[in-house]
Amino acid sequence: METKLKTCSALLVLLFCCLSGVQVQEDSNNHSSSAPVAMDSVGGRLVEDQIERPGTETEMGDPAAGPDIWTEFATLRDKVTEMKLDLRWMENRVTAAESRGEELQKQNDAQNVELEATYLKLQDLEHRLIVSESQVDNLKEELATSKVAFSASLLASGNGNMGTVSGDFTVIYENVFTNIGNHYSPYTGYFTAPKKGMYFFRFTCYFVYEPEFHAVHISRLFLNDNPIVVTGDSFDHLKDREDSGSNGVVLQLEVGDVVSIKVNGYVWDDKYHRTTFSGFLLFPM
Numbered sequence: 001m002e003t004k005l006k007t008c009s010a011l012l013v014l015l016f017c018c019l020s021g022v023q024v025q026e027d028s029n030n031h032s033s034s035a036p037v038a039m040d041s042v043g044g045r046l047v048e049d050q051i052e053r054p055g056t057e058t059e060m061g062d063p064a065a066g067p068d069i070w071t072e073f074a075t076l077r078d079k080v081t082e083m084k085l086d087l088r089w090m091e092n093r094v095t096a097a098e099s100r101g102e103e104l105q106k107q108n109d110a111q112n113v114e115l116e117a118t119y120l121k122l123q124d125l126e127h128r129l130i131v132s133e134s135q136v137d138n139l140k141e142e143l144a145t146s147k148v149a150f151s152a153s154l155l156a157s158g159n160g161n162m163g164t165v166s167g168d169f170t171v172i173y174e175n176v177f178t179n180i181g182n183h184y185s186p187y188t189g190y191f192t193a194p195k196k197g198m199y200f201f202r203f204t205c206y207f208v209y210e211p212e213f214h215a216v217h218i219s220r221l222f223l224n225d226n227p228i229v230v231t232g233d234s235f236d237h238l239k240d241r242e243d244s245g246s247n248g249v250v251l252q253l254e255v256g257d258v259v260s261i262k263v264n265g266y267v268w269d270d271k272y273h274r275t276t277f278s279g280f281l282l283f284p285m
């Protein structure tokens with residue numbers, strides 16, 4: 001389109017030049033026609049007869065006399081008309097293109113607004129995703145540290161009584177069945193709470209009478225230094241030589257609380273694992 005406009009401009013310039021040329025030629029002819037008058041006034045008819053008048057055969061297209069100015073003028077006029085039509089056609093196209101451009105600009109603006117909104121939503125989703133990933137990591141860590149369970153029996157091998165007659169004896173359960181998290185120590189007999197939460201504990205003691213031992217045996221579950229629940233046995237006669245006692249409790253523990261079993265007397269164990277201590281975390285708090 002820009003090329004066409006340039007072409008039209010060039011043609012218009014050419015037309016102007018041609019018209020200027022025509023004007024100059026007409027002025028020259030007019031000057032020539034006026035010359036005989038002057039010459040007539042000063043020089044007589046001989047000069048006048050040698051000058052041709054406008055509208056004579058020479059001006060109307062005598063090939064021997066030069067180009068037909070009126071024919072050229074008509075041709076140029078037709079070209080001007082044609083160029084006007086082309087110009088109007090181009091103007092219409094430019095107007096249509098401008099209208100289409102405005103419409104496209106509106107669509108582009110609307111898409112930019114939509115794109116900006118989408119970008120903001122994406123940023124929000126990205127932020128929420130980062131938060132969710134952090135929460136998932138925390139939950140994984142929480143779940144990993146929430147796996148707390150242990151179970152152990154008194155003797156790893158052999159059989160026999162363990163205890164003392166001089167007071168509470170902390171029972172050390174040597175044979176470990178399970179110890180998830182390693183929060184029960186088979187060297188001290190203590191379970192140490194790794195986190196705050198609700199815990200369940202159960203202990204079973206097997207009592208076997210022997211003449212040199214006490215006739216009364218008491219086992220208690222301690223939370224730190226405090227007895228919580230108890231079980232025990234006594235011997236009234238020789239026919240009652242063996243008994244088993246157990247107890248259980250749910251406790252809310254803080255981090256670092258210690259749970260253990262203490263016996264005043266003796267407890268028995270053998271390959272059947274009759275004396276046990278177990279516990280696990282119900283849920284953290």
Ligand SMILES: [Ca+2]
Binds near residue numbers: 233234240
């Ligand atoms: Ca008994």
